[in-house]
Amino acid sequence: MRFRLLRGDVILKILLAAAALFVIGVVVGLAVELFLGSAPSLFKFGPSFLVESKWQPSNNVFGAWPFIYGTLVTSAIAIVIGFPISLGIAVFITEKLKSHLTFGYLLGTLVDLLAAVPSVIYGLWGVFVLIPIIRDYVERPLSKSLSYIPLFSGHPFGYDFLTAGVILAIMVIPTMSAVTRDVLSVVPNSQREAMYSLGATDWEATQKSVLPYARSGIFGAFILGLGRAFGETMAVTMVIGNIPSVSSSLFSPGATLSSIIANQFGESSGVFQGALIELGLILFFVAVLINGLARLLLWRMTRATHAKA
Amino acid sequence: MPKPNLPTSISLWRKIVNKLMTILVIIAVILAIIPLLLILGDVIMRGAPAISIGFLTHLQKPPNATGGGIANAIVGTFTMVGIASIISVPIGIGAGIFFSEWATSKVSTFSSFMNDVLTGFPSIVLGLFVFVIIVYPTKQFSAFAGGIALSFVMLPIIARTTGESLKLVPMTLREASLALGIPRWKTVIRIVLSTGKNGLLTGILLAVARATGETAPILLTASSSIYFAKSIFQPTASMTVLIYNYATSPYATWQTQAWGAALVLIIIMLGLNLAVKLTIGRNLSGKKVDL
Amino acid sequence: MKTTYVIIAAIVVIAIIIGGVFAYISLSSSTTSSNNATPTPSPSPSPTASATATPTATPKPTTTVSPTSTVTPTFTPTPTASPTLVPTITPATLNGGGGTLVAPLMSVWQGAYGSVEPQITVNYNAEGSGAGITDFKNQVVNFGESDAPMTTAQYAALPSGTTALTIPISASAVVPAYNLKLLNGTVCQNGLNFTGAVLANIFLGTVTTWNDASIQALQSPAVAAQLPNTPIITVHRSDGSGTMFAFSNFLSDSNSQFKTTIGESTTPNWVTTSGGTIAAPKNAGVAAAISGNNGAIGPLEIAYILENTGQTSIYYGTVENAAGNFILANVTNIAAALSAGASTGLPAGSASWTSVSIVDNIFSNTSATTVYPIATLTYALVYQNQTPSSITNAASAAALVNFLQWVVSPAGQSLGSGLGYVPLPANVVAVDTASIDTITYNGGAPIV
Secondary structure, eight states, X not given: OOOOOOHHHHHHHHHHHHHHHHHHHHHHHHHHHHHHHTHHHHHHHTTHHHHOOOOXXXXXXXXXXXXXXXXXXXXXXXHHHHHHHHHHHHHIIIIITTTOHHHHHHHHHHHHHHHHSOHHHHHHHIIIIIHHHIIIIIIHHHHHHHXXXXXXXXXXXXXXXXXXXXXXXXXXXXXXXXXXXXXXXXSOHHHHHHHHHTTOOHHHHIIIIIHHHTHHHHHHHHHHHHHHHHHOOHHHHHHSBOOOOOOSOTTSOBOOHHHHHXXXXXXXXXXXXXXXXXXXXXHHHHHHHHHHHHHHHHHHHHHSSOOOO | OOOOOOOTTSOHHHHHHHHHHHHHHHHHHHHHHHHHHHHHHHHHHHHGGGOSHHHHHSOOOOTTOSSOOOHHHHHHHHHHHHHHHHHHHHHHHHHHHHHHHTTTSHHHHHHHHHHHHHHTSOHHHHHXXXXXXXXXXXXXXXXXXXXXXXXXXXXXXXXXXXXXXXXTSOHXXXXXXXXXXXXXXXIIIIIIHHHTHHHHHHHHHHHHHHHHTOOHHHHHHTOOOSSOOSSTTSOOOOHHHHHHHHHTSSOHHHHHHHHHHHHHXXXXXXXXXXXXXXXXXXXXXXXXXXX | OOHHHXXXXXXXXXXXXXXXXXXXXXXXXXXXXXXXXXOOOOOOOOOOSOOOOOOOXXXXXXXXXXXXXXXXXXXXXXXXXXXXXXXXXXXXXXXXXXXSTTHHHHHHHHHHHHHHSTTEEEEEEEOOHHHHHHHHHTTOSSEEEESSOOOHHHHHTSOTXXXXXXXXXXXXXXXXXXXXXXXXXXXXXXXXXXXXXXXXXHHHTSOOBTTOHHHHTTSOHXXXXXXXXXXXXXXEESSOOHHHHHHHHHHHHHOHHHHHHTOSSSSXXXXXXXXXXXXXXXXXXXXXXXXXXXXXXXXXXXXXXXXXXXXXXXXXXXXXXXXXXXXXXXXXXXXXXXXXXXXXXXXXXXSOOTTOOHHHHHHTOTTOOSOOSOEEEEEEEEESEEOOOSSOOHHHHHHHHHHHHHHHSHHHHGGGGGGTOBOOOHXXXXXXXXXXXXXXXXXXXBOO
């Protein structure tokens, strides 16, 4: 058979490549913009900006370290809480509810409803409802009995890393579980059947054949959740206290790169604004780093296994 | 598929692990449902008093006036999300197809990586970006600029989920199609895309839900207004900005309206979700989609 | 086929699309900016409760000035007192952006003004004072709005050859709000006495419990005996705000240690006190934090006390003024503060307003016996010469003048009393009118 270069193929490839390049263009444009906007602060403070932990706008002292710390801590809490729950929901709906399709569908829609709540409502609900709950039922008891552990030290007021992490977890669950559900539902039954024929229990079948098959998709869900946790501004900024601090306590108020930008951008100008934009630039690099590491991890995990049939 | 009976010689340990995992998974579901019920309950409690036909059709009013509504905010949000969808859905799906079908190309890997980075951007930075490239040069706050900002929020989500769903389409389908002499472009569009349709829809719905709920980028690009926008190149009200401003004001009337607006927003999203899944979300054999 | 060709072709496709979009934008914005038809809002504001603050205290704290007067505003839809307006008002849109403090009042103005001048549409974006100043500098709005006057650096950043007019359009006040359970089990009501010095020490962390001697000394013996040993929890705004500016201004005047450590600005460097410190977002968050924690105290904009009828555990105290009187804030004594503060002279609109502070002006005024010490103005920012641009033309310049005149007139100012805003006193309005009279369009004669 002769190999013909079809016009349709060429056109499609160009259009699709254009779309992919558009994505790159947007990100590059963003990076350039961040760089330009942070110039007043970038050249004034240099690399010491990264490790400086004081943030006093009225004295022109700025440092990024408390916010990098806050972003990492809150995202970690969000993923540690949210990822297992999302995976659990997805496994439950696709594996256990096979014979109750409508119930599974309803449950799935219910969880998806969490995604329909605007982030500003999460923030307001956090301030008026979640903070009193966490403060009164979780933090005050823990603080009374376990305050010698550094993790639970400090005044329990509710405006802290813990609440921010919990809200972020609630916000990333619908995304992660929806994508994971989709991914798990297209795993061919042959995978499960093979495991059952070897005498596996339900869980073993899931763990050893379904989950590895969908590994790349689950990883995609993880990335989307992580991205949401990194970038969420409104909800976090309302419950985290926005006091730049580096503390090992869950009850300590803090700030993330996104939350402090949202919090103080409206009142900023000059070097202050440049410093805030530089925080955005730092977030860009942190995201690149984390995503790069995650990709490396995935590549090593899938290197040995073959592509899917 | 009927589950075979487990042989009785299976070890106790494995049985216990199996049961334990089932319980854990159920706990996970409960843990996710609890905050949902709390939030929904709170929104309904605080917002239901504000809901009425007038609420949906009137324009905004000052705090001590009766009969205020959110009509212009609803239209504004729809407009901006609509503009964002028109831009981000084709480009997102296109990029996603590229990630999946030409996964080995260097452009594709790099773009996919950049796409992941884009998902993690704070929306306020995206708003700032659009402010600098569109609002500042044209000296005009507009619904159009707001739509562009939202499209940057939606784009990476759609691209990522599209890519992932299409990757899961079995290779055998593609090979069979090509073996029959169908050109590659037709294979991709007619076969791969329709098989992975559910994932695409999930991604689009997730992205739309995300964009509808965004506040910060709209604040910086579309400004605000208490009237209907006469064109997309004018400032416009939006539901999230309204919710934010009203809920943090000291006036009870405005606070109730804020929660009412939140309730309306959630109901609209639920309706959209259901409508799309029930109508378009059917697989090739016409069976109801397995969610 | 060669990948490079594909990439080049793809880039060309993107460039064409983006170029087309930009061309469309610039083409459509170079044609006349909006000409709006009649907007449809029909304002019928029925002003509700008046701005009273009666100290219903058990036990009663001593207040030498008891705020008994109530101000019941009446809504006058026709601006009977507005000065002569420009001859012909052609349709125009005014876009403004700035602080959140004046946003509710602005929405009242938008509706009421829309019925007076239906061809003029006013849009306002409550994005924050700093963003308002930035938008003003970038000339993307017809008027900016800010709770604090521009700083020297912000004046310097304005486009060269332009003069900015600072025009106060409304006013508010900051009160010390608290939530405290007394020894007899009841919640302390309005009227606990404070001085600037004591408040400064509280927020510096040197006064740590409610039964501290310096706090007890200010109260009547009955009240002082009821103050418990509860640690003081300090609450403040986590985001920048004009409310914090006024409050920190007052405390800096009262205590030099406060001035050096925390300072006066929209984002002061608050210290964490031993009893605990909470940073909450916006006034609503501060109110929620205070009402949720026993022993908390924090600065709150007065509307949040007067209007928030749902709150049951948040009350506010008096502040001692220069004359030695403990004043519980209400519309009357705030207006008196503004009048007294402006009587020492406000700069012309076109001058720098960086050091203008009502708080400073009345801080040492011992003859002003009824004034409330922590009052603050909120300002509109416009360019003295309106230069033609995509959002500014002859019609919009005339509309701007018309709108500002109406806003500072009694017709506009009276609309705020039902919402917790304080009408501008006559001397401030006089300064405003003088500034508005200097606005020109494209270098021509003053529009008025």
